Amino acid sequence: MTRIELDQITHVYVTEREAKLALDSISMEVEAGEFVSLVGPSGCGKTTILSMIAGLLQPTKGEVRLAGEKVTSPSSQVGYMLQQDYLYPWRTILANASIGLELTGQLSEASLLATRDLLAEMGLAGTEDAYPQALSGGMRQRVALVRTLATNPDLLLLDEPFSALDYQTKLQLEDLISDTLKKQGKTAILVTHDLSEAIAVSDRVIVLDKNPGRIRKTFEVPASIRDVQPFHAREQQGFNDLFNEIWGELDDSGGKR
Numbered sequence: 379m380t381r382i383e384l385d386q387i388t389h390v391y392v393t394e395r396e397a398k399l400a401l402d403s404i405s406m407e408v409e410a411g412e413f414v415s416l417v418g419p420s421g422c423g424k425t426t427i428l429s430m431i432a433g434l435l436q437p438t439k440g441e442v443r444l445a446g447e448k449v450t451s452p453s454s455q456v457g458y459m460l461q462q463d464y465l466y467p468w469r470t471i472l473a474n475a476s477i478g479l480e481l482t483g484q485l486s487e488a489s490l491l492a493t494r495d496l497l498a499e500m501g502l503a504g505t506e507d508a509y510p511q512a513l514s515g516g517m518r519q520r521v522a523l524v525r526t527l528a529t530n531p532d533l534l535l536l537d538e539p540f541s542a543l544d545y546q547t548k549l550q551l552e553d554l555i556s557d558t559l560k561k562q563g564k565t566a567i568l569v570t571h572d573l574s575e576a577i578a579v580s581d582r583v584i585v586l587d588k589n590p591g592r593i594r595k596t597f598e599v600p601a602s603i604r605d606v607q608p609f610h611a612r613e614q615q616g617f618n619d620l621f622n623e624i625w626g627e628l629d630d631s632g633g634k635r
C-alpha cells in the first residue's frame with residue numbers, strides 16, 4: 379500500500395507569453411489505503427497535482443514521494459483514470475481492458491483470467507469479445523476502471539472519472555469504485571467538481587484556492603458518512619451540514635464560479 383507525500387510543491391508553467399505560478403508551496407500527505415478528494419475552482423491546480431504524483435510532470439520546487447521514494451518518472455504502482463474512457467474502437471473489450479498488462483509486459487494466461495474476473499465483478503461478463511461502440515457510456519467507463527485495476531496498482535488517481543455520466547450511472551459507479559478500492563485496500567485521490575460526490579466517497583476532502591494554487595482547508599469526513607456506500611452517504615445525518623460548510627469555503631475560494 380502506498381503512502382503519498384507532497385513536500386513543499388511549487389510549480390511554474392513557463393510559456394512564450396508568461397510564467398504562471400500554478401501551485402505555491404503545497405504540502406500534504408495521503409495515508410496508505412486512504413481515499414482523498416481534491417476540490418476547488420477551475421484552474422487551481424488539481425490536475426497538475428495528479429500529473430506530478432503520476433510522475434508525468436516534475437515540480438519546479440519540492441518533492442513528491444510514493445512510499446518514501448521520490449517520484450521521478452511514471453510508475454506501474456500508479457493507475458490513472460480520466461473523464462474520457464479512451465477505449466480503442468478497434469480492440470475488443472478484453473483487449474482494451476488488458477492493454478496496460480500488454481504495455482507493462484505482464485500479459486499472461488493468469489493475468490488475462492484475472493482481467494476477465496474483474497470484468498465480471500464490474501457486471502461486464504459476456505462483453506469480452508464485443509467492441510466499445512456496442513457499450514453504453516457507463517459500461518465503457520467500467521471497462522476503463524478494469525483497465526486501470528488490471529495491472530494491480532497500489533494507488534489510483536481519478537480525474538473526474540464520473541463527470542461525463544448520467545446521474546444514475548454516476549451513483550452506481552461511485553458505489554462500485556468505492557467498494558472495490560476499499561476491498562483491495564488501495565490508496566486513491568479523486569479530483570471532482572461535484573462536492574456531494576467528494577464527501578460521499580472520501581475519507582478527507584481538501585479544498586484548494588487558486589491564483590496561486592494552495593491548500594485552503596482540509597475536512598475529515600465522519601465515520602457515519604464514510605462507513606456507508608456513497609449512494610446512502612448522502613442520506614446520513616451530518617452530510618448536509620458538512621456539504622454546507624465545505625460549500626462556504628469553496629465560495630470564498632471562487633470554487634462555485
Ligand SMILES: Nc1ncnc2c1ncn2[C@@H]1O[C@H](COP(=O)(O)OP(=O)(O)OP(=O)(O)O)[C@@H](O)[C@H]1O
Nearest residue numbers: 391392393398400419420421422423424425426427
Ligand atoms: N501546460 C500548461 N501550460 C501553461 N499553463 C498551464 C498548463 N497546464 C495548466 N496550466 C495552468 O495552470 C493552472 C492549473 O491548471 P490545472 O489544469 O492543474 O487546474 P485544475 O484545477 O485541474 O483545473 P480544472 O478544474 O479546470 O480542470 C491553470 O491556471 C492553467 O491554466
